[in-house]
Amino acid sequence: xxxxxxxxxxxxxxxxxxxxxxxxxxxxxxxxxxxxxxxxxxxxxxxxxxxxxxxxxxxxxxxxxxxxxxxxxxxxxxxxxxxxxxxxxxxxxxxxxxxxxx
Amino acid sequence: xxxxxxxxxxxxxxxxxxxxxxxxxxxxxxxxxxxxxxxxxxxxxxxxxxxxxxxxxxxxxxxxxxxxxxxxxxxxxxxxxxxxxxxxxxxxxxxxxxxxxxxxxxxxxxxxxxxxxxxxxxxxxxxxxxxxxxxxxxxxxxxxxxxxxxxxxxxxxxxxxxxxxxxxxxxxxxxxxxxxxxxxxxxxxxxxxxxxxxxxxxxxxxxxxxxxxxxxxxxxxxxxxxxxxxxxxxxxxxxxxxxxxxxxxxxxxxxxxxxxxxxxxxxxxxxxxxxxxxxxxxxxxxxxxxxxxxxxxxxxxxxxxxxxxxxxxxxxxxxxxxxxxxxxxxxxxxxxxxxxxxxxxxxxxxxxxxxxxxxxxxxxxxxxxxxxxxxxxxxxxxxx
Numbered sequence: 001x002x003x004x005x006x007x008x009x010x011x012x013x014x015x016x017x018x019x020x021x022x023x024x025x026x027x028x029x030x031x032x033x034x035x036x037x038x039x040x041x042x043x044x045x046x047x048x049x050x051x052x053x054x055x056x057x058x059x060x061x062x063x064x065x066x067x068x069x070x071x072x073x074x075x076x077x078x079x080x081x082x083x084x085x086x087x088x089x090x091x092x093x094x095x096x097x098x099x100x101x102x
Numbered sequence: 103x104x105x106x107x108x109x110x111x112x113x114x115x116x117x118x119x120x121x122x123x124x125x126x127x128x129x130x131x132x133x134x135x136x137x138x139x140x141x142x143x144x145x146x147x148x149x150x151x152x153x154x155x156x157x158x159x160x161x162x163x164x165x166x167x168x169x170x171x172x173x174x175x176x177x178x179x180x181x182x183x184x185x186x187x188x189x190x191x192x193x194x195x196x197x198x199x200x201x202x203x204x205x206x207x208x209x210x211x212x213x214x215x216x217x218x219x220x221x222x223x224x225x226x227x228x229x230x231x232x233x234x235x236x237x238x239x240x241x242x243x244x245x246x247x248x249x250x251x252x253x254x255x256x257x258x259x260x261x262x263x264x265x266x267x268x269x270x271x272x273x274x275x276x277x278x279x280x281x282x283x284x285x286x287x288x289x290x291x292x293x294x295x296x297x298x299x300x301x302x303x304x305x306x307x308x309x310x311x312x313x314x315x316x317x318x319x320x321x322x323x324x325x326x327x328x329x330x331x332x333x334x335x336x337x338x339x340x341x342x343x344x345x346x347x348x349x350x351x352x353x354x355x356x357x358x359x360x361x362x363x364x365x366x367x368x369x370x371x372x373x374x375x376x377x378x379x380x381x382x383x384x385x386x387x388x389x390x391x392x393x394x395x396x397x398x399x400x401x402x403x404x405x406x407x408x409x410x411x412x413x414x415x416x417x418x419x420x421x422x423x424x425x426x427x428x429x430x431x432x433x434x435x436x437x438x439x440x441x442x443x444x445x446x447x448x449x450x451x452x453x454x455x456x457x458x459x460x461x462x463x464x465x466x467x468x469x470x471x472x473x474x475x476x477x478x479x480x481x482x483x484x485x486x
Contacts, residue, residue, distance in 0.1 A: 079403060
């Protein structure tokens with residue numbers, strides 16, 4: 001598996017980040033998704049890492065020899081997918097501060 | 103990790119890394135940074151990435167203009183192999199009440215006297231700069247072109263890379279567990295990775311600066327408070343500048359990547375270290391911003407997060423020494439604007455610690471913690 005993909009394979013499709021760029025950050029000592037995201041912008045696009053997060057974790061695991069389970073994940077928060085500011089403005093919240101169901 | 107250092111800096115945010123760089127650049131040989139997570143993992147990496155010079159106190163104006171000059175030359179000065187992405191699209195500050203209009207007139211006068219060429223604008227002039235701004239309830243605005251946006255992760259990384267090249271040891275994922283004090287003076291720092299002996303500790307722990315001060319038995323009048331923020335999907339550039347309202351307590355800027363970053367200050371926010379994100383923020387933010395900048399209602403929010411402001415009673419930082427503990431140095435209480443004044447903070451803290459001259463060292467002396475006991479507060483009126 002290790003060398004099947006060439007370096008210019010796009011890992012993050014939203015931000016156009018290649019495997020070579022990810023590898024360069026890992027070589028600089030970046031071994032968490034949070035750092036990778038902040039420095040390379042990978043996972044920062046519209047899909048918020050739904051495609052590339054696993055690929056980056058794999059890449060970190062391959063290069064550092066760490067098991068995937070030991071690679072620190074970012075925090076998961078609402079919204080689960082993109083929602084317009086207008087839709088949120090038109091929404092009502094219940095007493096607990098959660099969106100009221102229709 | 104070293105077991106001995108001249109200076110130990112607690113906090114691997116932009117302030118800690120800036121201080122470390124300026125210390126070694128000015129001849130200090132032996133500096134260690136301790137960071138409990140990764141670099142820029144706290145307030146630095148969670149901030150709104152704005153850089154503003156339109157402040158309401160002389161101290162903040164001078165700190166921010168000096169820092170802005172540094173940011174303009176930072177890629178070259180620090181020989182950074184990336185880009186700090188400094189983009190000077192300006193800040194438009196909007197006023198909705200007579201009181202705010204008066205304050206803005208005073209601010210512009212002060213700013214102009216300090217070389218900040220901000221302008222006082224009518225609502226129509228504001229609309230020329232931001233055509234989609236709802237000016238119906240607007241009374242006036244101010245604008246300064248040299249304010250803007252900069253990448254906090256890369257500024258921190260640029261300082262950290264340059265500091266490392268000059269010999270600074272940066273220990274990430276290293277938690278400070280205590281500070282060794284003997285006879286009222288700092289003697290060392292305990293961490294989960296071992297002990298470092300030192301006579302000088304710098305508290306640059308951002309939202310957790312109070313916890314570090316407590317370890318040294320130093321009482322500080324500042325506290326942490328959550329501020330929330332969101333980012334939208336990227337779209338074509340159509341808003342060149344930051345739009346900031348002290349009335350709504352909101353700010354909103356389109357980043358160079360095309361996404362809109364916006365946040366607000368909530369007056370009901372309790373003092374805490376809580377950084378959970380809430381639906382209430384999403385709702386409140388969406389309500390306010392779709393009224394101020396109506397076309398933004400069609401943009402999708404892709405992510406929200408939160409970070410800590412470490413607030414002082416006058417919303418101006420605490421810099422320098424304290425007679426409560428010898429060797430305990432403070433660069434804390436930035437009250438939400440630490441990122442944009444970190445370059446000058448590093449210069450001044452390094453000059454102060456090394457006993458060197460600096461033409462702006464009076465700022466640091468003025469912002470000493472003693473000002474609270476003496477009642478010499480510098481209340482910053484313009485904070486979101």
